[in-house]
Each structure stands twice: as structure tokens, then as C-alpha cells.
Amino acid sequence: METGKPKVIVSIVDGGIDLTHPDLVDNLYVNEEEKNGTPGVDDDQNGYIDDIHGYNFIKDDATIYPDKESHGTHVAGTVAARTGNGIGVSGIAGGNGTPGSGVRIMSCQIFGAEKENGDSPAAIVYGANNGAVISQNSWGYPYKAQITAIPKVIQDAVDYFIKYAGCDDDGNQLPESPMKGGVVIFAAGTGNPFFTTDTAGTLRAIEIGADAIIKATKVMGIYDKDPQKFKDAKLLSKVTYDQALHDNIRVMDDTAIALAKDNALPIIVCNMFKSGNLYKIVEGGDLSSCSIVKN
Structure with a gap:
């Protein structure tokens, strides 16, 4: 640590x-x-x-x-x-x-x-x-x-x-x-009434011209089904915006995903509790231990 x-x-x-x-x-x-x-x-x-x-x-x-x-x-x-x-x-x-x-x-x-x-x-x-x-x-x-x-x-x-x-x-x-x-x-409040934190965070990322938005969570990334319920759930290294929306993959809410799609903003999903994960993503673009949503 x-x-x-x-x-x-x-x-x-x-x-x-x-x-x-x-x-x-x-x-x-x-x-x-x-x-x-x-x-x-x-x-x-x-x-x-x-x-x-x-x-x-x-x-x-x-x-x-x-x-x-x-x-x-x-x-x-x-x-x-x-x-x-x-x-x-x-x-x-x-x-x-x-x-x-x-x-x-x-x-x-x-x-x-x-x-x-x-x-x-x-x-x-x-x-x-x-x-x-x-x-x-x-x-x-x-x-x-x-x-x-x-x-x-x-x-x-x-x-x-x-x-x-x-x-x-x-x-x-x-x-x-x-x-x-x-x-x-x-790090600041999102400050947008009627918007979820996912959507407001995506909006802020677009406003500042971010290269990507990172969704740090408690699992390794995006799975084909809930990994906490199914032991055979498979980690998906990449998912398209349309796939995430069509298959109802709850990476973020649909509005956030659609907003990211319209602005070509990649969504990186990673485990916030795994030591070194964020550093690898930010410093070297190592996405081997996470998933990404983009076209």
C-alpha cells in the first residue's frame, strides 16, 4: 500500500x-x-x-x-x-x-x-x-x-x-x-438538479475535455452477468456504447452512457479496492485489469 x-x-x-x-x-x-x-x-x-x-x-x-x-x-x-x-x-x-x-x-x-x-x-x-x-x-x-x-x-x-x-x-x-x-x-459537487451522479459526472468530464471517465467500483469491470451472484460470470474487456444500452448493462445509467457515446468519451470501469489500479490506468493506460466502454 x-x-x-x-x-x-x-x-x-x-x-x-x-x-x-x-x-x-x-x-x-x-x-x-x-x-x-x-x-x-x-x-x-x-x-x-x-x-x-x-x-x-x-x-x-x-x-x-x-x-x-x-x-x-x-x-x-x-x-x-x-x-x-x-x-x-x-x-x-x-x-x-x-x-x-x-x-x-x-x-x-x-x-x-x-x-x-x-x-x-x-x-x-x-x-x-x-x-x-x-x-x-x-x-x-x-x-x-x-x-x-x-x-x-x-x-x-x-x-x-x-x-x-x-x-x-x-x-x-x-x-x-x-x-x-x-x-x-x-473534486466538487455536481450541482445539476434532476441529474444522477453518473450523468452529472459524465457531463463534467466532457466539459473539461477529459480523455475518459473512470467508474471505480467494487468489481473488476463489466461482466456478462452479476459476478456477485454467478460464479461463472465472465469479465468483458470491451463493450460498445450500443451494447451497454441494448443489453441493459448497468455500468452507469442510460443517460450517462448515451451522453458519453455522443461525445466519444470512453468509460473505464475498474475495482477501486485493488492496489495500483487507478495508478496503472492514469499513468500508463494499462487497462488489463478493467473494462472499457467505447466504440
């Missing part, structure tokens, strides 16, 4: 993280050049002054503070709260209890007090340019805003992170980086 490595930096594009929180302080990203440099000077010449633990994209300075709901701190804790320290909770990548283990969290603040919003595209790009290989974004738009497609400036920032995180100016993997290119995670 992977518990997080310190070379993996996760940029938390959200409210500011509480940098004094006892369950997070040991897993904070640290820009050593700025920490040991001269206050008020851009010591590492990255265009941001004194960005020791990240940057505040509301105030355009390095003063990071918790948002009014402490949402950024909550998200950071879900990712990397220290494991085995007897405090609070344990994050999914908070280490194995030994000193120095766990991922490092970088605060890219875009929310603060009421109606305080920052430059989210710049925050996403900042993470890519400063060592992060995962960009965590637990936010979205309210339904009443009627934003039905990701704004281009944010899409461009997401594309930039995916392509250039962990790379040098020439696009080559940096020697200290755990991977070439990055992963952008959006």
Missing part, C-alpha cells in the same frame, strides 16, 4: 492552508531557497517573493491564511495529514508514521474571506512550475452561475499542468521529479 513519498508535491489550489496546523506542519512543501534567503527578495527568481510554502493568488503575495471555512486545510488534511502521530486524522498520503514520509503539500490560495477569490489559472500553473506533479482542485461553480463549460483560461492552465509538471524548460523530466507531466484532480 502506497502511503506517500516526499518527492511527490501536491499543490492545493483552494483556500489557504493553516501552516501552523500540528497535523500538517511536517508535510508542508518548503522552498528552501526562499526560506533561507533574504526576506522581500525573489531568491529563486521564479517571479514570486518569499513563497516558502506556496503563494496567495488573492493578495498576490506569500501571506497564506486559512479561508473562512478552513476548506483548504480540510482538503490538505485529506491528502496529507500525518499518519500515526496521535493527532487528528490520517491523510491518504500522510506517510507511514516514520519521519520524513508522506507527500508534501503546497498551498496555492485562491479563496479567503467572504467573496475573496484569486487567480486560479495562475495558481495551477504555479504548481507545475514549482515542483508539484499533482494539482488538487476541490472547487467548482454554483449552479446559478450557469457556467456549462470550463473557461478556456482554466482549461489552458490544466493542459499546461498535465504537460509540463515535473519537467524542465525543454519538456524533459527533471531528475528530482517522480514523473514527467502532472495529474490534475477536480
